[in-house]
Amino acid sequence: MIPPHFDVDINRFLITNKDCRIVFITSGGTQVPLEKNTVRFIDNFSMGTRGAASAEYFLRAGYAVIFLHREESLKPFSRHFPNIFNSLTLDATGENVVCNLPNLANILKEKLKYEEKIFYASFKTFDQYIERLEHICIHLNPLESRAMIYLAAAVSDFVVTELPTHKIASSTELNLPLSVAPKVIERVVNSFVPNAFIVSFKLETDESKLIPKAKAALNKYGHQLVIANMLSTRKQKVTLVRKNREDGEEIILPAETMNETEIESMIIHRLSGLHQEFIESKF
Amino acid sequence: MIPPHFDVDINRFLITNKDCRIVFITSGGTQVPLEKNTVRFIDNFSMGTRGAASAEYFLRAGYAVIFLHREESLKPFSRHFPNIFNSLTLDATGENVVCNLPNLANILKEKLKYEEKIFYASFKTFDQYIERLEHICIHLNPLESRAMIYLAAAVSDFVVTELPTHKIASSTELNLPLSVAPKVIERVVNSFVPNAFIVSFKLETDESKLIPKAKAALNKYGHQLVIANMLSTRKQKVTLVRKNREDGEEIILPAETMNETEIESMIIHRLSGLHQEFIESKF
Numbered sequence: 185m186i187p188p189h190f191d192v193d194i195n196r197f198l199i200t201n202k203d204c205r206i207v208f209i210t211s212g213g214t215q216v217p218l219e220k221n222t223v224r225f226i227d228n229f230s231m232g233t234r235g236a237a238s239a240e241y242f243l244r245a246g247y248a249v250i251f252l253h254r255e256e257s258l259k260p261f262s263r264h265f266p267n268i269f270n271s272l273t274l275d276a277t278g279e280n281v282v283c284n285l286p287n288l289a290n291i292l293k294e295k296l297k298y299e300e301k302i303f304y305a306s307f308k309t310f311d312q313y314i315e316r317l318e319h320i321c322i323h324l325n326p327l328e329s330r331a332m333i334y335l336a337a338a339v340s341d342f343v344v345t346e347l348p349t350h351k352i353a354s355s356t357e358l359n360l361p362l363s364v365a366p367k368v369i370e371r372v373v374n375s376f377v378p379n380a381f382i383v384s385f386k387l388e389t390d391e392s393k394l395i396p397k398a399k400a401a402l403n404k405y406g407h408q409l410v411i412a413n414m415l416s417t418r419k420q421k422v423t424l425v426r427k428n429r430e431d432g433e434e435i436i437l438p439a440e441t442m443n444e445t446e447i448e449s450m451i452i453h454r455l456s457g458l459h460q461e462f463i464e465s466k467f
Numbered sequence: 468m469i470p471p472h473f474d475v476d477i478n479r480f481l482i483t484n485k486d487c488r489i490v491f492i493t494s495g496g497t498q499v500p501l502e503k504n505t506v507r508f509i510d511n512f513s514m515g516t517r518g519a520a521s522a523e524y525f526l527r528a529g530y531a532v533i534f535l536h537r538e539e540s541l542k543p544f545s546r547h548f549p550n551i552f553n554s555l556t557l558d559a560t561g562e563n564v565v566c567n568l569p570n571l572a573n574i575l576k577e578k579l580k581y582e583e584k585i586f587y588a589s590f591k592t593f594d595q596y597i598e599r600l601e602h603i604c605i606h607l608n609p610l611e612s613r614a615m616i617y618l619a620a621a622v623s624d625f626v627v628t629e630l631p632t633h634k635i636a637s638s639t640e641l642n643l644p645l646s647v648a649p650k651v652i653e654r655v656v657n658s659f660v661p662n663a664f665i666v667s668f669k670l671e672t673d674e675s676k677l678i679p680k681a682k683a684a685l686n687k688y689g690h691q692l693v694i695a696n697m698l699s700t701r702k703q704k705v706t707l708v709r710k711n712r713e714d715g716e717e718i719i720l721p722a723e724t725m726n727e728t729e730i731e732s733m734i735i736h737r738l739s740g741l742h743q744e745f746i747e748s749k750f
Binding site for chain 2: 267273
């Protein structure tokens with residue numbers, strides 16, 4: 185079920201931001217319930233760090249951002265302060281709360297500055313993700329090349345087809361038949377927003393398969409770009425694999441800047457340039 | 468792997484609190500990884516609300532609390548303010564952060580008051596949960612009846628026995644063979660802390676099975692008490708099912724107090740009394 189006012193709110197957001205480029209970011213993992221009255225899930229690991237960090241850099245690069253995130257996953261700006269409560273103290277009177285985290289005022293200023301430039305929507309299950317993604321894409325399709333789709337969510341690959349109504353008894357052995365989930369990106373590229381600039385992610389743990397799989401995805405779906413990354417080094421290195429280019433383009437965070445810089449700042453800088461080229465090539 | 472200093476720290480905590488009753492609360496859900504280099508999990512739904520709320524009432528009732536929780540699940544006191552960042556504002560100078568949430572100062576005062584009375588430990592996977600639970604129980608066993616074990620965590624019923632090393636390819640059908648997980652409570656009651664006051668939970672979605680299953684668990688494991696609750700009404704009603712008593716004892720939160728009172732305040736009040744009777748019966 186789409187939340188009430190969802191379409192009206194997106195529409196208003198797109199009208200307010202009609203003069204800038206739009207990026208639609210998906211972030212966090214989807215859940216697949218194992219039961220209808222649901223207690224247990226198959227879940228995908230993701231705090232949503234990539235998506236939340238990217239949203240900040242897109243805002244700074246002048247984009248308006250639609251941020252479709254898993255409930256409870258990280259959000260831009262607040263992600264820097266996961267545990268504010270434990271850093272709070274009381275002043276000398278014992279009545280007033282004091283909040284002295286380094287950099288908090290600066291990040292808060294940025295958050296307030298971009299408040300009108302970001303639209304939040306959330307999901308929990310795979311089915312909600314698909315439904316909301318499709319709705320948002322319907323609104324973005326008329327924007328054509330001005331819209332970038334940035335699919336950073338960790339989407340379930342498998343779904344459970346026949347759900348038991350009640351909690352599965354835990355005294356018996358269980359064989360869980362899983363089916364391959366429909367590939368969302370196929371519908372995004374071919375039906376939902378065929379003229380947008382579409383970026384997907386490929387996350388692997390086996391290095392030898394990473395680039396071949398990224399290329400296979402580009403060939404299969406025909407979108408613009410795959411960001412390939414290894415689970416273990418995803419914060420230091422990614423490879424941009426582009427349509428009709430043989431060689432991947434590596435983005436590597438210099439070791440000496442690891443503590444002050446995030447790789448997403450470099451990724452979004454490059455993507456913003458490529459997106460601009462893409463827009464100009466359409467005229 | 469047990470964190471460094473874990474045993475030393477627990478020991479110190481128990482010595483500091485040698486004059487009060489101890490409750491060991493487990494809280495939140497456990498994860499079972501589907502792969503070794505792990506991206507996907509079977510997860511149990513739980514924010515850890517029951518465990519975190521209970522911890523507060525146990526502290527107020529004079530207990531020292533060992534709180535073994537799922538990473539990122541709710542914690543006592545901070546649970547009331549899940550989203551502090553979004554309520555922050557800047558003062559007129561634009562340089563100082565202002566935090567004006569209702570009741571924040573009072574809850575913060577309580578948190579500071581009980582800081583020495585609570586010991587935090589965390590887990591993520593099923594295996595970590597078992598390992599840490601066992602370690603903590605080893606320290607609690609000498610306390611005999613003075614220790615209460617309050618097993619509120621949502622523990623995995625199934626485990627995946629043979630894990631693939633790399634991410635499962637998502638292009639193939641998959642049949643996931645799951646085995647029944649070892650029942651933790653069996654070892655808690657019979658091996659780890661046989662003389663403690665042990666409370667477990669039974670959560671169901673099918674009302675007709677709730678009380679029979681709670682009784683079956685008591686008969687099978689021989690511990691003191693099962694708190695039976697339905698997923699849909701768990702915040703309004705629980706039934707205490709006790710050893711050697713035919714009838715369950717219902718605890719129902721009066722509808723008119725729903726907004727000011729939590730059912731955990733009633734549960735812990737009752738448990739504290741039953742625990743005291745249990746201690747006295749041992750002399």
